[in-house]
Amino acid sequence: MYEQLFPTSIWFLAIFAASACTYVIYQYVFSPLASFPGPLAAKFTKVWRAYGMYKGTWHRDIVDLHRKYGPVVRIGPNELSVGDPEAFRQIYRVSKAFPKGASYSVVQGTRPFDLANERNEKIHAAQRRLVARPYSMESTKRFEPQIDVLLDTLLHKLDDFAKSSQIFDLGFWIQLYAFDVIGTVSFSKPFGFISSGTDNAIFERIQKAMDSAAWLMHARWFFNLHQNVIKPIFGNWLALNDRHGYFFQFSKDEVEKRKGKPGKDIAGQLFQAQAAGGQPNDLAITFMMTTNVFAGSDTTAIAMRAIFLNLLHNPQMLKKLRADLQEQCSSSSGSIVNSSEAESSPYLQAVIYEGLRIFPSVAFVLDRDVPPEGMTIIGKYIPGGTVVGTSPWVIHRVQEIWGADADEFRPERWLDEERIGELRRFFFAFGGGTRTCIGRRQYQGAFTITWLEMEKLIAALVMRYDFELADDANITEKCG
Ligand code: HEM
Incomplete structure (x- = not known):
């Protein structure tokens, strides 16, 4: 009966619009990163960061973003750029190192030996x-x-x-x-x-x-x-x-x-x-x-x-x-x-x-990648996997x-x-x-x-x- 009222394509559109709205509301209001400032588009899509890198001015743009938004800037739906000295030292520590993020896997491709892009810390340590x-x-x-x-x-x-x-x-x-x-x-x-x-x-x-x-x-x-x-x-x-x-x-x-x-x-x-x-x-x-x-x-x-x-x-x-x-x-x-x-x-x-x-x-x-137990940056909890x-x-x-x-x-x-x-x-x-x-x-x-x-x-x-x-x-x- 519903199908008689609206053609299937309208149903698809409605479901798509509802999912998109839910996603936007989640990222904007409920995501654990919702309270971190940053450019609006970056909260919803990784395309913002990819385009930022594509432009060739990222080195200056990222500094300007920190001057505008403060020590921690949200640069993707699940990504934070960190300029806070304390958090910086935690992320790049030597013992219990945070592993490299998924972005490196693009450069590694299918290479079994890639010191710079290997994400598994144990494999990396053995190769190094x-x-x-x-x-x-x-x-x-x-x-x-x-x-x-x-x-x-x-x-x-x-x-x-x-x-x-x-x-x-x-x-x-x-x-x-x-x-x-x-x-x-x-x-x-x-x-x-x-x-x-x-x-x-x-x-x-x-x-x-x-x-x-x-x-x-x-x-x-x-x-x-x-x-x-x-x-x-x-x-x-x-x-x-x-x-x-x-x-x-x-x-x-x-x-x-x-x-x-x-x-x-x-x-x-x-x-x-x-x-x-x-x-x-x-x-x-x-x-x-x-x-x-x-x-x-x-x-x-x-x-x-x-x-x-x-x-x-x-x-x-x-x-x-x-x-x-x-x-x-x-x-x-x-x-x-x-x-x-x-x-x-x-x-x-x-x-x-x-x-x-x-x-x-x-x-x-x-x-x-933040390890499963999470971390705290400028007093805010960041879940594992961020x-x-x-x-x-x-x-x-x-x-x-x-x-x-x-x-x-x-x-x-x-x-x-x-x-x-x-x-x-x-x-x-x-x-x-x-x-x-x-x-x-x-x-x-x-x-x-x-x-x-x-x-x-x-x-x-x-x-x-x-x-x-x-x-x-x-x-x-x-x-x-
Ligand atoms: C001024 C010169 C250089 C700069 C600024 C530089 C910068 C860097 C940075 C920032 C990283 C870490 C990247 C990350 O964490 O994703 C890195 C890693 C690496 N660099 Fe360099 N690099 C330089 C010269 C060299 C040279 C001369 C070599 C080789 C002869 C080299 C080989 C490597 C390798 C193999 C890694 C991966 C290390 C690992 O993960 O164990 N780099 N470099």
Whole structure:
């Protein structure tokens, strides 16, 4: 009888409208996250966050949102961005770590060995134990002579620009250097980018893959639809697939060429471990090398470019850095400063920390799942299963930690002996807890790959050249 009154389509519409209203009322009024402020659309749909990432301005937008809404912002129906220092320390603690959120599974795809994106903490811990040694401080020291060779080649190239006072894109050459360093430490073989002066369009490829990962991490349903339906019929439309396609193949070729040859590079050391104990297998080594190329080159290049840009905007700091380097690095021959001298320049160390604080290379919110027992943030209970996380851009600009000048590039803040311990606790450029970057800075004079390559490059360039920003310099910021 009801069907006679209204056609079936009207019934469908009515049921859809009632369900939508119930969902909206639930999210707005009854959800455990209802009391947290945030943009209206974010309360109802994950599309808001995916679009926010797609735009490429997330790094600035998320800071503005915290300035508008306060220390905790609702950025999805079940997701909170956290800028509260206490909650931050709980989320990224080392013991009983919060596991990575579901957004990482998009980047992991079907890879059984993916250190950066593995969500299971036990599997991650076992995999990290297998591969950690070649990334340690002791191993990294062995790479220094090879990095010196690369630096020497770079300086010869840049000398040509300097001699003719030619305007050039320093950022581009920094990228070439960062990629060649990864080739050298991974396979004892630079990719030849510095010597050829070209990247074979690989930067653009990585950037497109990163851009696409950034929004797809929050549109899993679309990613799965693409992988299972669209791709088999119409072919690949997503640049993210380059991570498992082009970059995996790139690394596989290098790993195959590398196998069976002696050498203390990372691949070589992993093969040695394999010979001794059967693990990691060839596939795991290839996955690790893909991560090196994908996660280790662009990140370091962004950091070094940001440091130079800030120095160029602050010529008095550039001058101070040069003076400090000249004093501390007197025994290094020519411009290539050895790492122990670079480590002893307090101002150089402060400049690097500050560059990574003010412009962290990784800008997205590092999602973690709240464990089943829940947690409390600013006095409010958050149930297990909620996704919480912090972006380095947010925690690095909290005035309660960094002071009223948190938005300014001021390396001197890292020279304050009384405050340095506290500042380092909130230094999040390399992530935190059990999932800190494997190529990161360690404390008390120890360094790993990324710090070594940065301090050597910055010291060499600052000691050898005078720089200034070109009048028509085209500086763009895009975050992926
Ligand atoms: C300035 C340079 C770098 C920055 C800013 C950086 C940043 C980060 C951040 C923020 C994370 C944690 C991501 C998360 O929790 O989701 C991470 C993890 C990681 N990074 Fe880096 N990274 C840098 C250089 C490198 C280099 C040079 C390598 C390799 C040679 C590398 C390899 C990795 C790996 C394998 C992980 C995953 C670690 C794990 O979960 O156990 N990164 N990095």
